[in-house]
Amino acid sequence: MASNRNNADSMHPAISWQGRVVNRVMGRAIKPVISRLRFTRRFMKFSQLGFDALTLALPVPANVHIARTHMGGVPCEWLIAGREVRSNRVVVYFHGGAYFFGSPRSHRAVTWRLSRHCRAKVLALDYRQPPDWCYPAPLEDAVRAYQGLLKQGYRSRDIVFAGDSAGGNLALVTLLRLRELSLPMPACAVLISPWADLTCSGESHWRHVRHDPFIPMKALRFVSASYSEGYNPASPMLSPAFADLTGLPPLMIQVGSTEVLYSDAVRVAEQARKAGVPCQLQVWEDMMHVFHALAAWLPEASLALREIGSFVNEILREEDEAGHLRARTRVVSRRA
Template sequence: MNKNNNTVFPGTSWQGKVVITAMKTLVKPVVNRLRFSRRFMKFSQLGFDTVTLALPVHSDVHISPALVGGVPGEWLIAGRGVRSNRVVLYFHGGAYFFGSPRSHRAVTWRMSQHCKAKVLALDYRQPPDWAYPAPIDDAVRAYKALLELGYDPDHIVFAGDSAGGNLTLVTMLRLRDLGLPLPSCAVLISPWADLTCTGESIVSNANHDPLIPMDALRFVSGSYSREHDPASPLISPVYADYTGLPPILVQVGSTEVLLSDAERVAEQAEKAGVPCELQVWENMPHVFHALASWIPEAGRALQEIGAFVHDHLSQRDDDSHVRAHARVVRGRQ
């Protein structure tokens, strides 16, 4: 029986068309000319954080530093409707060489709002200073620490975008193999799930994707996998067996070079009998959720994430509704 549900969402807003045109004409040509190196990777980490801090964060959002299981990050609470027993463990994207909890606040605070949950955004180790399996080790340590702090796995959600979507999947695979309880469900936004870069859309969408250049993907794949086989299931989870994983929601843009990665994740879930909903958003760029202040489709996608999370959290959640305040996350744990 096919437990999966694949849906196409139209991308018709004028705001989306304007943003995509601007990305194609202004951003991608610049990115295509960049020469990737270790020095550039270090510089881009700082530069990306600086640029993305311009994305608005609502004044009602409380942000505080975190140290969970020895892994740094930050807690985010968006408003008074957040339940203190719910946690979204979020893994930021950035192709495993840039990005941070700070750079992804435009996504994470909205995740807190729509999922009515605290968000723990991890600042996991990345190249060029670190490589596989350092991010997975950090993710496992942080999750085990959440369990030790008393959080019920039925009230924990894993989520991530791009490389963070990859990390979401491989962390669940590692936890399963360790015999640890798994989170209630997982959300993957434009997941980069094949570091061999062999998906069909890598070619078919190469000229349609308004953001991602292929040379960059191949370079950072090598910097992350290094001496390991990039086709390893814990590096490229499109080659993994998903048996025993919790329900998964996958969202991706139809013109992304990573469209095939998302489709293959859904196929692997179906083979393993894992409930998986694949949502393809027409003409939307990579991780368009970060542009929710401008693109209506991004806001709707985040609403879909919230609905998915509410559907899959334990019914016991209703009996333990405790409103979260800023004091819940003040300081370091």
């Protein structure tokens, strides 16, 4: 059972000069460039390679263990950081990138820190993406990888889903598909700036368009149309902001206060609580989209990742205690 702390909203004020600098640079230098780009299938392929190369500048400690693997036939990456990692714990990570760029490699600055703070191995999925693939290919990969973990003997109560942006979307819709398939749910899920409304109709999609220092709406609409090709983007399996979340595990959501995806996060939290799902929503003042990737320089990012670790460890500790209690009960029953 999740604690009452997981039902609270909280505002985390901006505390660093680094955050102000990052916002200024992103808003004045990066976003104008992105806004002028002509989004095509060729550009999508090029950006996949370019983004991976760009993120090599984000440091990963030499003692972090990284290994390529397959899980359920899906290419993945194991990542383990620190000696306190527990072998039974797995954070399944769904990388962001608007469903057309990004990879396990591009998100290592986030995943190695999640491994350390959650004291868990991270399994980062290299799921299929546009332009070669569209919905439901990433969802199919996510379900297969999760089933592969279960077949290898990992217990659902020791597994955590986590994802950023489009990866937050994928984490949510994977939970919905597991519910449809009557498969056991993971212990909890962490959603970082989830893109939960592919119709791009949320209030912040227009209210924050000038304040968000990173995401231009033109790009968001293009990739939504590309990913949902042939399907209604308002479908709950594409836009979980419209879904009934009944039966999902506890959720933690983090989002920046000026993001265009701010209302996506808020609506998911509202849908969770309406369905009786414990949900903790954290709003980080003036933080850019997925600011966690800059934890090497941004104090707010380091703090946000520690908050995720606290949430996950609290949930998994309660699951461990409940598991020990059930095991003891079964032993007593056999003796009787």
